[in-house]
Amino acid sequence: MEALGRIVEHLIGSAKKASVHVGTRAGVQPVLSIESQLSYERIKELIDLSIKKMVEPALPDLQGKTALDIGEGPVFYASRLLGARAQCAVSFDIRGAASELQGDASRGYIVQGKPAKLPFPAERFGYIMARLASMSQGDVARAIAEMGRVMTPGSQAVLVDFHPFGLFAKKGSSRIKSAESNLHRFEDYYATMRKAGLRIVDLREIFIDEQTRGFFKEEEISVYRSLKGTPLLAFFFLYRPKAKK
Numbered sequence: 001m002e003a004l005g006r007i008v009e010h011l012i013g014s015a016k017k018a019s020v021h022v023g024t025r026a027g028v029q030p031v032l033s034i035e036s037q038l039s040y041e042r043i044k045e046l047i048d049l050s051i052k053k054m055v056e057p058a059l060p061d062l063q064g065k066t067a068l069d070i071g072e073g074p075v076f077y078a079s080r081l082l083g084a085r086a087q088c089a090v091s092f093d094i095r096g097a098a099s100e101l102q103g104d105a106s107r108g109y110i111v112q113g114k115p116a117k118l119p120f121p122a123e124r125f126g127y128i129m130a131r132l133a134s135m136s137q138g139d140v141a142r143a144i145a146e147m148g149r150v151m152t153p154g155s156q157a158v159l160v161d162f163h164p165f166g167l168f169a170k171k172g173s174s175r176i177k178s179a180e181s182n183l184h185r186f187e188d189y190y191a192t193m194r195k196a197g198l199r200i201v202d203l204r205e206i207f208i209d210e211q212t213r214g215f216f217k218e219e220e221i222s223v224y225r226s227l228k229g230t231p232l233l234a235f236f237f238l239y240r241p242k243a244k245k
Contacts, residue, residue: 033169034230035176037223040135043176044072046215047133047160047233050206054235055129055158062086065126068150070094070115070143072134078110086127092118094136116142124150128157133233137161139180141192148196153242157198163205163231164188189236202237 034043059080067086069077071094078089093112113119115132116139128147132140140161147157162168162177164185169175183189186203193200206212208227216224 032167032226033175034167034227034232035169035172035174037226038220040174040176042220044134046208046212047131049215050212050233051131051133051160053211054204054206054233055160056080058158058237059084060127060156062127065155066090066124067127067129068092068120068125069129069131070118070147071129071131072136073110077129077131081127081129090120090125094132094134094138114138116146118146118150120150122149123152126152126155128155130157130159133160133162135176135178137178137181140178140183141181141188144189144192144198145196147238148193148198148240151198151240153240155240157238157240159236159238161189161234161236163234166231166233167227186234189234193236193238198238198240200236201239202235204235204237205231206233206235207231 038046061084062081063085064087067078067081067084067089069081069089070092071077073091073093073095078091081089088109091110092115093110094115095112111119115130115137128151130143130147132143137143144159147159151157161183164183166177168177171179183192190200208224208230212232213224
């Protein structure tokens, strides 16, 4: 797995910045941001649908492991982690500010806080699902550092973030990609994860394309046509190597 991680990281580290045309179409009309064409509620629905299609089939066997789901509630993945035989699952709601225990549900616990400051001891979790494509994501680089801190050696994780080349608003009250995040290229993620002691073993992308066509309602077809081909999400599958003896 480590060898595969090094290969994937090499490809990302040497990749050139992808080209996304965000200037004009037909030399007249500017390309509008995703936020200006869809409400946050609809964007979140599209994100949740994409995560379900991409991540759930790839869940490993978590037997005997303690798992952590980081994301925006109220839809948590603790039940799915328990379904993958995790010994215990914690749902961390990034919309909240408190770090005290909020509740539990059949070996699954709900905690609120900020992903850049996880209220857990070091090397606590054997698997993490971090769904950070949210208005509440905060500083993603610090969140990655925290993930590396609380993961046990030999553990796995998946990080979901807004695609670095997506047509997201750069400013304004409607923007959903945090201004705190300074990860603008895949190379930035690569360097940040290396610093956190994490290795990328796979990288997958979601675009607004034929596979997401069914999400759009009839009255949103013009929006779909406008956004077709737009990068939406990036999925980083991670591994924390064991210490060399």
